[in-house]
Amino acid sequence: MQLFFIIFFCLCLFFPVLHLFHCLPWFRETDERQPAVPGVQTGISIIIPSYNEAGIIRTSIQSMTALDAEKAEVLYIDDGSRDDTFGLLNEELDLHLWEKKALGFLPHQPVEGVYRSSLHPNIYVIRKRNGGKADALNAGIEYAAEEVVVTLDADTVLTPEALPVINNKFSDPDVVAAGGMVHVLQTKTASPLRKLTLAGTSMLLRVQMLDFLKAFYVTKLSLARFQALAIISGAFGIFRKDALLDVGGYRSSVGEDIDITLKIHRYIGRQKNKKVLLLTEAISYTELPETWKDLFKQRIRWQKSYMDCLVHFRTFFARTLVTKAVSFFYIIESLVVGILAAYVTAGFFVANAFLNMAFVFVGFIVVYMSYIFVFNFIYNMLALRQVNHYGFTFSKGDRLRLLATIVFDVFVHRFITMYFVMYGSIAYFFNKDWKKVSRTGNHYDLQAAPTESRKKY
Template structure:
């Protein structure tokens, strides 16, 4: 736990420094310049969808509202068993078309291509079911532009998100070959015509704990790692890649459960082996909204799958660990992810067992045990409060005092119920990894509330 606290403190310092520098740039002037087609780079937006009938129309509407001069939207229906395909065809007036698609990455067969009669840059691909990674690979094959943005079927973007996530790529003149964007939880907010009209916190305690996690660990951690080109994870819910680089590494891996991290690690490996100065970045400002699990059963499947995917990627590329050939990725990022993220649950469980046994065996004083418990509670509350204030200061999200107080109070309870649960679920990820189970699990969607 002390190692985790120390690592979070370092990440907070690095993240604060990074965001302070970003804030010095005038976003308005930047957007005015790069909305010009002469400066922007064309991009294909790929939306893999499997049983996303509740959110697919709103998600695509949010993409149609984007401020970007040159883009195409590619919806990939991955053999959905619900009405995802029918809803997309009806909502966007799709018609079948014949088109030759070059299979640069091996993938399942395309059943039919459609084009919208009202939005010429909107394409629908109906394909055989092959999983999210395969759907993304099909989308890459269909894409005609040099960069692609991968989204989830329920992702909702801010109208300027695409301009801002492309900023590192355009400013670096192509040196940045992949960028991850900030993902936020939309539960509790309301929507109209693909845009969030009232962003607010959910009243569901399970969702609120995930908000705390996103702000405390995901946001601060990735900003800090991005400063040193050490990002190993960028969310599949909102990320941009250079198409030629992804094709060069064989696209998304269909045999791993964590295809997002696996792709990023493969890209890092490829760049280091090619002795390239190209890099991968994360930016906090471009916001993507997604629906978070509202039940413990769905959250359990998600966290178990995340940890199994983490284990798979680290194990598949274990030769990079402490390997100076891979620079900071091998010497810093991989050891960190092995020790803190991967083995963290085992270390934490061992710590709990030791403290409990030592207490009952009289090897630790009651006052010391109480002090340790108090330290853990304060750690959760203080870091959560700092993360929310940090988020409000930098991104102007959830700045209201009642929201801050709710999160601080809820964070006080984290160690008593939420942290033990996520610890167990991550340990289950170990079990699934060693047993070789490949279970995606059904992530039920309720949809984001519509504005009345």
């Protein structure tokens, strides 16, 4: 039994340390070092599925109309909204009926009307019957005219500098899909490529921001370098349209973002040079929950998404466990270390507290708890240093807030997250539905600093 816990402890330590080192600049891939190619213009269709988004749709429109790209179209997919989403789209864009042909390849609920903006001719609204997010995305792909598809959540703000980065990376025909970087909209400043702020944010928002920074600048960056990125965030994903059509579009599921990413990996499995990237210079901001109730909904949905794809792609994982990095990390890291370890840890301490079992070793408990607190504190600090390397800084006034957030994360939030993982993993088998997170209704000033530029790496 003691040997089991030692092996368990080493596994829990191995993957975080691996990612913490592998995300460092020394391990950059050739794709990350390539300079921008002036004048490259790839046709881009931006698809924004929208269901009851009246609270955030004006912010989205403001973001889309600020984009400067000759060959980019924006398609809002009003998925049978029951609020004033369509009314606000019409008010802001001055819509009129338009003839736009669908490809006829992907299934989706009937489209009731296609509209084009009189004020911004590159923006369209597809109004359809409600079918869910995957259904709306399929409808968007059907009407997309360009070769590269960008998918955004309605509460995601895309920085104008992201499109040139996408143009540059997708000029390489071997790039099939990519994830963009997602920051927290509530921390956005007038310099969205350099500055973040914690002023006016709650501890709940701060700890979520810390989670996102660690996820994107450490874990996802490391996984992308292994060609093991299993989740291209639904908040900001980029795909070749032909690949989306070839894999049959999105499957109606609780986790359409994981599902489509794994479909892409399966699709390129026998194509040696095809790649899935993480674009560190393509920056977006998305709104995060501001209440514990909404955070619970979001995180349980994420965990159900993982379980859904674990079941759906089980044959693919079994066949490629030792041949494809994405399968190895999905099963060994996410399932064994991420989920099963949560149950082992909880069971271990419950046994110690209530059963006084003989196999409990006091020395191991001390070592393990020290690992949880000391290692995770160091991990958070190094992750923030990594974020700083990519050009993002906080004001001096945020230093104490950051320190308090790290302490809260290490001593409280880590265990709450463990509960989300354990609850969501079991809940999936009883209820595969998910509840939409409420929009905050906040107003966001999206005007950026006019002379802003990013440090190059």
